[in-house]
Amino acid sequence: xxxxxxxxxxxxxxxxxxxxxxxxxxxxxxxxxxxxxxxxxxxxxxxxxxxxxxxxxxxxxxxxxxxxxxxxxxxxxxxxxxxxxxxxxxxxxxxxxxxxxxxxxxxxxxxxxxxxxxxxxxxxxxxxxxxxxxxxxxxxxxxxxxxxxxxxxxxxxxxxxxxxxxxxxxxxxxxxxxxxxxxxxxxxxxxxxxxxxxxxxxxxxxxxxxxxxxxxxxxxxxxxxxxxxxxxxxxxxxxxxxxxxxxxxxx
Amino acid sequence: xxxxxxxxxxxxxxxxxxxxxxxxxxxxxxxxxxxxxxxxxxxxxxxxxxxxxxxxxxxxxxxxxxxxxxxxxxxxxxxxxxxxxxxxxxxxxxxxxxxxxxxxxxxxxxxxxxxxxxxxxxxxxxxxxxxxxxxxxxxxxxxxxxxxxxxxxxxxxxxxxxxxxxxxxxxxxxxxxxxxxxxxxxxxxxxxxxxxxxxxxxxxxxxxxxxxxxxxxxxxxxxxxxxxxxxxxxxxxxxxxxxxxxxxxxxxxxxxxxxxxxxxxxxxxxxxxxxxxxxxxxxxxxxxxxxxxxxxxxxxxxxxxxxxxxxxxxxxxxxxxxxxxxxxxxxxxxxxxxxxxxxxxxxxxxxxxxxxxxxxxxxxxxxxxxxxxxxxxxxxxxxxxxxxxxxxxxxxxxxxxxxxxxxxxxxxxxxxxxxxxxxxxxxxxxxxxxxxxxxxxxxxxxxxxxxxxxxxxxxxxxxxxxxxxxxxxxxxxxxxxxxxxxxxxxxxxxxxxxxxxxxxxxxxxxxxxxxxxxxxxxxxxxxxxxxxxxxxxxxxxxxxxxxxxxxxxxxxxxxxxxxxxxxxxxxxxxxxxxxxxxxxxxxxxxxxxxxxxxxxxxxxxxxxxxxxxxxxxxxxxxxxxxxxxxxxxxxxx
Numbered sequence: 001x002x003x004x005x006x007x008x009x010x011x012x013x014x015x016x017x018x019x020x021x022x023x024x025x026x027x028x029x030x031x032x033x034x035x036x037x038x039x040x041x042x043x044x045x046x047x048x049x050x051x052x053x054x055x056x057x058x059x060x061x062x063x064x065x066x067x068x069x070x071x072x073x074x075x076x077x078x079x080x081x082x083x084x085x086x087x088x089x090x091x092x093x094x095x096x097x098x099x100x101x102x103x104x105x106x107x108x109x110x111x112x113x114x115x116x117x118x119x120x121x122x123x124x125x126x127x128x129x130x131x132x133x134x135x136x137x138x139x140x141x142x143x144x145x146x147x148x149x150x151x152x153x154x155x156x157x158x159x160x161x162x163x164x165x166x167x168x169x170x171x172x173x174x175x176x177x178x179x180x181x182x183x184x185x186x187x188x189x190x191x192x193x194x195x196x197x198x199x200x201x202x203x204x205x206x207x208x209x210x211x212x213x214x215x216x217x218x219x220x221x222x223x224x225x226x227x228x229x230x231x232x233x234x235x236x237x238x239x240x241x242x243x244x245x246x247x248x249x250x251x
Numbered sequence: 252x253x254x255x256x257x258x259x260x261x262x263x264x265x266x267x268x269x270x271x272x273x274x275x276x277x278x279x280x281x282x283x284x285x286x287x288x289x290x291x292x293x294x295x296x297x298x299x300x301x302x303x304x305x306x307x308x309x310x311x312x313x314x315x316x317x318x319x320x321x322x323x324x325x326x327x328x329x330x331x332x333x334x335x336x337x338x339x340x341x342x343x344x345x346x347x348x349x350x351x352x353x354x355x356x357x358x359x360x361x362x363x364x365x366x367x368x369x370x371x372x373x374x375x376x377x378x379x380x381x382x383x384x385x386x387x388x389x390x391x392x393x394x395x396x397x398x399x400x401x402x403x404x405x406x407x408x409x410x411x412x413x414x415x416x417x418x419x420x421x422x423x424x425x426x427x428x429x430x431x432x433x434x435x436x437x438x439x440x441x442x443x444x445x446x447x448x449x450x451x452x453x454x455x456x457x458x459x460x461x462x463x464x465x466x467x468x469x470x471x472x473x474x475x476x477x478x479x480x481x482x483x484x485x486x487x488x489x490x491x492x493x494x495x496x497x498x499x500x501x502x503x504x505x506x507x508x509x510x511x512x513x514x515x516x517x518x519x520x521x522x523x524x525x526x527x528x529x530x531x532x533x534x535x536x537x538x539x540x541x542x543x544x545x546x547x548x549x550x551x552x553x554x555x556x557x558x559x560x561x562x563x564x565x566x567x568x569x570x571x572x573x574x575x576x577x578x579x580x581x582x583x584x585x586x587x588x589x590x591x592x593x594x595x596x597x598x599x600x601x602x603x604x605x606x607x608x609x610x611x612x613x614x615x616x617x618x619x620x621x622x623x624x625x626x627x628x629x630x631x632x633x634x635x636x637x638x639x640x641x642x643x644x645x646x647x648x649x650x651x652x653x654x655x656x657x658x659x660x661x662x663x664x665x666x667x668x669x670x671x672x673x674x675x676x677x678x679x680x681x682x683x684x685x686x687x688x689x690x691x692x693x694x695x696x697x698x699x700x701x702x703x704x705x706x707x708x709x710x711x712x713x714x715x716x717x718x719x720x721x722x723x724x725x726x727x728x729x730x731x732x733x734x735x736x737x738x739x740x741x742x743x744x745x746x747x748x749x750x751x752x753x754x755x756x757x758x759x760x761x762x763x764x765x766x767x768x769x770x771x772x773x774x775x776x777x778x779x780x781x782x783x784x785x786x787x788x789x790x791x792x793x794x795x796x797x798x799x800x801x802x803x804x805x806x807x808x809x810x811x812x813x814x815x816x817x818x819x820x821x822x823x824x825x826x827x828x829x830x831x832x833x834x835x836x837x838x839x840x841x842x843x844x845x846x847x848x849x850x851x852x853x854x855x856x857x858x859x860x861x862x863x864x865x866x867x868x869x870x871x872x873x874x875x876x877x878x879x880x881x882x883x884x885x886x887x888x
Contacts, residue, residue: 049794055803061492115799136380136381138701142376154385154387162415165318
């Protein structure tokens, strides 16, 4: 097919969490520009299996940019060169024939590599478990329209809630800070009347857990916002800081 | 074995209330003495886990992803139905019930569907209280949109990401219980068998997908919320890891499989571009609110869409179904698209696509308003196809999207195995032969938040409050079998990859058991599957080892199960000599080409019983009694 490309991949290979890893080179031949990045890796993996080699392990699931599973660093950028998309929504038309592409896992102390490009992001789970919720039991709630919310706040809360928890913000940050991730959840609830009762407790608990997990501090480089596939705004971090200071002053 | 649906007697609107009153209760201080295993933590599983833990039960959850938030419920776009009647447009529980049972082409259980409509209103309340950011109007109250198969606006939404927001809501409720120690969450763990002790579900065998270690877990009840099995078709809108393994292995342990052939083909997906493709992407049905579907009047018209004048276009859904227009149910919209393409009027390079055109909507509302309603969907379309849908119409084609079939469950959501439950898409229960848009989220959350928490107590109240040991010989046997299967996959060392087998199977399923089915084609398909299955066990190549992270090994197990399921689906389709909903048998259609039901002979749920490896399955029938709706030919004209 015309327009197809030949590419060289340099991929991080690491057998398991305790093994040390290294880059390996692979040729990706006859790559269609309509393929997604992950479909290109599928083809490479099929070739590896046929050649009795171990295929490249990588996390992926929905392949439509919403589940947040895929997590790879492509040519030094989280999810690759296109703004506002995950690796699964990145298409090969964004690359050129003959190009060398470097593929790495997320690199962060709090996200240990499990194998090749697969990392352990359960630190994010524990942060959510520390406070990323409104404490209402099933059943004991008022009618939905008994809680009016201004459209402006509802829309802004939605934009924060659109975070897919992929971890690109941490991977992109030189400090491996999780502030964008945490601030998105804190903001969603701070903007809504439902989140007010536990507002102070929530931010303190989530930040405490974030620190325990070994994520770094925010130094306002804004790399997280630049690389976030859902374009979560760094203004969320400003809100997180305000929420945190206010909560500390009140406590 | 006679099937007992346990549908309560009495007037339809009183059934659920009376039933709840008659269910046995577990005393609050005794609840902590019961352990419940929940497999799958999408909408149904997460909502069930949270609600059961809040009640005081000990819950263990399992999912194959690295987080419950990744479950494919996350990808549902358009919305969730509820009979709130906030729009004052004539909606009611009765109307949602009626729309759902009619939309399902009268192949669902009345009592279940009515209950679903009843609890739909509670779901919205629950989600709002959790902080789910639904769309609102300027007065601060909730907004609604319309969906296919309904003439009222009852769909609640959060842009095109409603599934994401609802799942994150259920996930947050679950996280709260994990933090409090009431739920033990196991991620990257896959169910490989259900363990029965004395005929009751008492535990599961799982594989830790990171270390490859096989583990045993026991409990007083097991709940499967593992979603649908559409990936048997390979190219679908499902997530790549979605599979049938949990419910199929439960099926082989005695749980009957209900209506396996009932598959939903969604009309608005981005068409296939090439052989490399790994999945199809859905564009929300909500697009049909403002988009107009058309093909050229003339066959083989290769002009650009903008060069085809109005009078040479066929807005076929508006023409054939003037009262529902572009908002006919999914099965009809899909079938008509296929018909247009079969007539040679399809568009795009493959001819397997129809236009979904927003030019009128942009004229009427302005581009900004269209972007506000569907912006993320337009962006997604552009990202995938490289074309701008604001400038020229989208091209769409149907794709497999949902399975109405699943484990047969009674009114309590219990399968034919005592103590084994199935919720959400994993069961067959509420959608009949066709699911209406925005009803999957509703059903998953209804089961998890508002049905199972009541009904499971009725079973547990009769169970002894002592720990279930994992030392029983039944656990030994199940684990041994799991280990043998894994060793077998790894030792075949053949030439073909799992991927190749799954693609081949998918093509057989699509060609023989897809949008249109017939006797000869199904019989041929069954033979092809049998051949492929025997080849699979001789020529499979799975690299790597068992005790490590091995994605091909995971997939081999899932494809092995799909290879068995596919045959059952075809047998079910062969047995059902009528057309209904998504099941279209070419031999049975009206002169206008609509599905022709046979209510005298097929108004039943086909529940299949596994009888042993390579043995024909036995068909059991649950006759559907309709006391409140009159069965009629569905008309959307």
